[in-house]
Amino acid sequence: MASSRRQFLKKALAGTLAGALPLSALRFVSPAEARASIGNAATRWVFLVDTTRCVGCGFCVRACKRENEVPYDVPVSRTWVERYVVTRDGVTRADSPNAGRDGFTDPRIRGESIPNEAITKAFFVPKLCNQCETPACVQVCPVGATYQTNDGVVLVDRSWCIGCGYCIMACPYGVRFFHPVHKVAEKCNFCYHRITKGLETACVAACPFGARRIGNLRNEADPVTRTIMTERVAVLKDEYGTKPQVYYIGLDERVR
Amino acid sequence: MVHGLEWTTKDLFVYPNEFIYWSIQIVMYPYMTGLVAGAFVLSSLYHVFGQKDLKDMARFSLVFSLALLPVALMPLMFHLQQPLRGINVMMTPHFTSAIAAFGIVFSTYGLIVVSEIWFVYREYFANQVRVLEGRPEGGGLKLLGYRLLAMGAYDTSDAALAKDHKAVKILAGVGIPVACFLHGYAGFIFGSVKANALWMSPLMPVIFIMSAVVSGIALCMLTYIVIMEWKKLTTSLARGRGDTSVQAIGGVEIDVITKASRYLLGFLVAAITLEILDLVFRGYTAMKSWDILRSVMYGKDFLNIFVLQYGLGNLVPFFLLLLGRLTIRRTLLALVLILFGVFMMRWNVVIGGQAFSLSFAGYMHYHLPLLPHSLETYKEGLLGALTVAATPFVLFWLINKVVPSLRYE
Ligand code: SF4
Ligand code: SF4
Numbered sequence: 001m002a003s004s005r006r007q008f009l010k011k012a013l014a015g016t017l018a019g020a021l022p023l024s025a026l027r028f029v030s031p032a033e034a035r036a037s038i039g040n041a042a043t044r045w046v047f048l049v050d051t052t053r054c055v056g057c058g059f060c061v062r063a064c065k066r067e068n069e070v071p072y073d074v075p076v077s078r079t080w081v082e083r084y085v086v087t088r089d090g091v092t093r094a095d096s097p098n099a100g101r102d103g104f105t106d107p108r109i110r111g112e113s114i115p116n117e118a119i120t121k122a123f124f125v126p127k128l129c130n131q132c133e134t135p136a137c138v139q140v141c142p143v144g145a146t147y148q149t150n151d152g153v154v155l156v157d158r159s160w161c162i163g164c165g166y167c168i169m170a171c172p173y174g175v176r177f178f179h180p181v182h183k184v185a186e187k188c189n190f191c192y193h194r195i196t197k198g199l200e201t202a203c204v205a206a207c208p209f210g211a212r213r214i215g216n217l218r219n220e221a222d223p224v225t226r227t228i229m230t231e232r233v234a235v236l237k238d239e240y241g242t243k244p245q246v247y248y249i250g251l252d253e254r255v256r
Numbered sequence: 257m258v259h260g261l262e263w264t265t266k267d268l269f270v271y272p273n274e275f276i277y278w279s280i281q282i283v284m285y286p287y288m289t290g291l292v293a294g295a296f297v298l299s300s301l302y303h304v305f306g307q308k309d310l311k312d313m314a315r316f317s318l319v320f321s322l323a324l325l326p327v328a329l330m331p332l333m334f335h336l337q338q339p340l341r342g343i344n345v346m347m348t349p350h351f352t353s354a355i356a357a358f359g360i361v362f363s364t365y366g367l368i369v370v371s372e373i374w375f376v377y378r379e380y381f382a383n384q385v386r387v388l389e390g391r392p393e394g395g396g397l398k399l400l401g402y403r404l405l406a407m408g409a410y411d412t413s414d415a416a417l418a419k420d421h422k423a424v425k426i427l428a429g430v431g432i433p434v435a436c437f438l439h440g441y442a443g444f445i446f447g448s449v450k451a452n453a454l455w456m457s458p459l460m461p462v463i464f465i466m467s468a469v470v471s472g473i474a475l476c477m478l479t480y481i482v483i484m485e486w487k488k489l490t491t492s493l494a495r496g497r498g499d500t501s502v503q504a505i506g507g508v509e510i511d512v513i514t515k516a517s518r519y520l521l522g523f524l525v526a527a528i529t530l531e532i533l534d535l536v537f538r539g540y541t542a543m544k545s546w547d548i549l550r551s552v553m554y555g556k557d558f559l560n561i562f563v564l565q566y567g568l569g570n571l572v573p574f575f576l577l578l579l580g581r582l583t584i585r586r587t588l589l590a591l592v593l594i595l596f597g598v599f600m601m602r603w604n605v606v607i608g609g610q611a612f613s614l615s616f617a618g619y620m621h622y623h624l625p626l627l628p629h630s631l632e633t634y635k636e637g638l639l640g641a642l643t644v645a646a647t648p649f650v651l652f653w654l655i656n657k658v659v660p661s662l663r664y665e
Contacts, residue, residue, distance in 0.1 A: 074258045080272045094617060099272040110268075127271075136451060142355035143344040162344055163337020165277040166355055172451035174271035174614040178259040183337040239544075240450055256615045 039151030044217040045190050046152075047246040048224045048233070049126050051255075053211040056081055056124035058103040063206030065101065067191060069181075076177040077101065078188040079128040079203055084254055085109060086121040092254045100124075125255050126212060128203070129154065129175045129188035130236065130244030137167035137176065137187075146185065152217075152245060153192050158184050172240040190214060217245070259337065262633060263625055268618035276610045276622045279636045281335035283606045284644050286442045286464060287471070287599055289328040291648075293439040294472010295321035296369065296431055301519060303372075303428035309515040312508065315376065317476040319661035322369050323652035328362070330644045334635045354445040361441060365434050372427040374405075375420045377659045381406040405658070439468040446605060453545030454552070454609040459534045466527035471598035473520045477513060478591040479652075481584060483662055484509040513587055517577050524577075524594070528570050531601070548612045556611060556619065561604050569597015 064079045065072050081100030085093045093109045104124070107113065135154050137146050145161035148154050161184035168176040168185060179186035191201035195214060199205075204212045215224025227233065227249070234251040235244040248255075260275025295317045301307045302314030333339045349356040381402050388399040409416075440461035446452075447460025484505060492502045535553075538546060553561055573590035607622050625637030634640055656662065 094269040139352045142353040144350040162341040177273040
């Protein structure tokens with residue numbers, strides 16, 4: 001009955017190898033990877049935010065929620081607007097109630113009233129996913145559900161995301177969240193379904209003051225590209241090396 | 257319902273999408289993984305480095321690390337928003353991600369543990385088959401089970417057993433780096449998140465490995481004590497208190513525990529040193545993020561970090577073990593405190609790392625859901641964590657029925 005031990009060991013080893021091989025040979029192409037080839041290299045979508053024009057009306061936030069089916073009454077949003085108030089004593093206060101969806105009609109910041117004469121500076125800053133050139137979120141996604149298209153937009157494959165939240169942790173800008181209905185990672189994608197059809201993003205279309213604009217960095221004639229190339233623009237949190245592609249006009253050192 | 261809303265409160269300026277997304281299960285994940293790695297390292301001390309005094313403990317910790325193994329996966333499954341898709345990690349591993357390696361490292365490690373146990377118990381399986389076959393009424397299901405386990409290798413000659421020992425030694429040797437890797441990369445999952453000022457540290461993997469070994473050894477010692485005490489109790493009930501076998505059990509127990517506690521102390525010192533080095537380094541280099549880190553560490557989380565983790569979880573048990581003439585009761589207290597301390601370390605890393613906003617201008621507080629009122633508050637609440645913590649003991653009880661690791665001759 002006893003088979004020789006050596007033989008047994010050999011067989012066991014062969015069996016293990018045979019069992020392990022298919023695992024590595026078998027490489028499914030996820031829908032994400034297949035789709036990552038979309039977009040073309042003649043386009044690099046970028047965004048330009050003019051903070052000097054934003055009045056904090058929140059039209060963009062509302063439009064975004066409707067366009068992208070992010071439930072209207074939850075406290076998360078693909079884009080949001082922040083308000084900054086700097087007082088004479090050098091203190092900066094910031095807030096973004098309800099992501100700025102309803103505008104900033106209340107002069108109080110988190111319940112605190114600040115007398116007008118104490119204010120030296122006040123402004124609004126819209127934020128959204130920066131569609132980074134080297135996105136930390138794509139780097140860490142264990143299944144490749146978050147991926148970058150050829151034209152520079154970072155997308156999330158809703159059918160493949162396992163909902164681990166690693167990308168949410170990795171994004172230095174805090175733009176990601178879990179979609180309350182689909183239970184997968186969610187974020188701004190520059191309205192990819194619109195821009196690839198030649199339309200503007202919902203927020204750009206909704207902004208009455210031209211504070212938001214989208215453009216193609218590869219097209220030198222594009223007015224957005226011209227502004228980025230010739231004027232003083234800045235990006236957020238450059239130090240993380242993600243190379244954000246949302247450019248700001250009139251960015252203040254206090255904005256984080 | 258927005259994920260995280262249930263247990264997060266915000267203070268000052270926090271970005272709208274920020275919540276405590278990694279909750280108690282992500283505390284449990286490195287904790288349980290650490291226990292697996294630590295239990296294995298303890299068993300290898302005997303198999304590889306020939307620390308004979310740990311023989312009893314070694315076999316037990318090996319089997320216990322097998323019971324802990326599947327439990328390292330549980331917190332992840334509890335935490336995923338799409339648990340049914342967990343397998344996607346194996347199907348599309350995305351190698352720039354630290355989590356993607358998990359499946360591979362984990363299965364490699366699992367294979368090593370299972371094969372090592374097989375070699376340790378092969379002789380036992382073969383003997384079982386022989387005994388059961390000899391029975392006139394037939395071995396039944398049990399015989400079939402042991403036959404399957406023996407996998408046709410019934411040779412129990414001295415030469416064959418020597419080969420078994422060699423195989424165990426090799427597997428245990430290979431297992432040490434893999435176990436360290438398994439846990440080191442759990443530290444890497446955090447240490448590589450550059451967006452998080454608290455996690456971002458190349459020391460993170462090493463700190464994780466050290467505290468893993470500490471917690472693994474502590475848990476094995478603790479479980480060992482409990483089981484031996486139970487044996488003492490049942491034996492003394494059966495044979496009377498003064499019976500020699502009761503005293504023999506007690507003698508073996510304190511012997512093994514004293515020896516194991518020396519290793520524990522060594523690893524404890526290494527773990528604390530690394531953590532303090534990290535702390536000092538951060539304060540000394542004082543990056544831009546230091547302001548908010550300091551406000552969390554020395555302010556909001558002071559109790560958690562310095563009182564509970566370092567004080568109660570490290571310092572007190574350190575002295576308890578260091579004092580001469582170790583008693584079982586004192587060791588027991590020290591072990592519980594050490595396990596608590598390592599848990600607090602994981603907690604302070606995972607929850608503490610999310611305690612401040614990426615705006616560096618606000619804070620978030622985590623309120624552990626105590627009583628569940630939905631699947632989510634069960635999974636990511638106290639009960640979910642307790643479920644995870646209890647599972648290895650159930651598994652160990654089951655596994656121990658097949659491969660008895662605590663037979664006492
Ligand atoms: S802003 Fe964040 S989510 Fe957007 S691409 Fe960059 S890292 Fe990814
Ligand atoms: S939550 Fe989804 S998209 Fe984000 S890292 Fe995990 S699997 Fe990838």
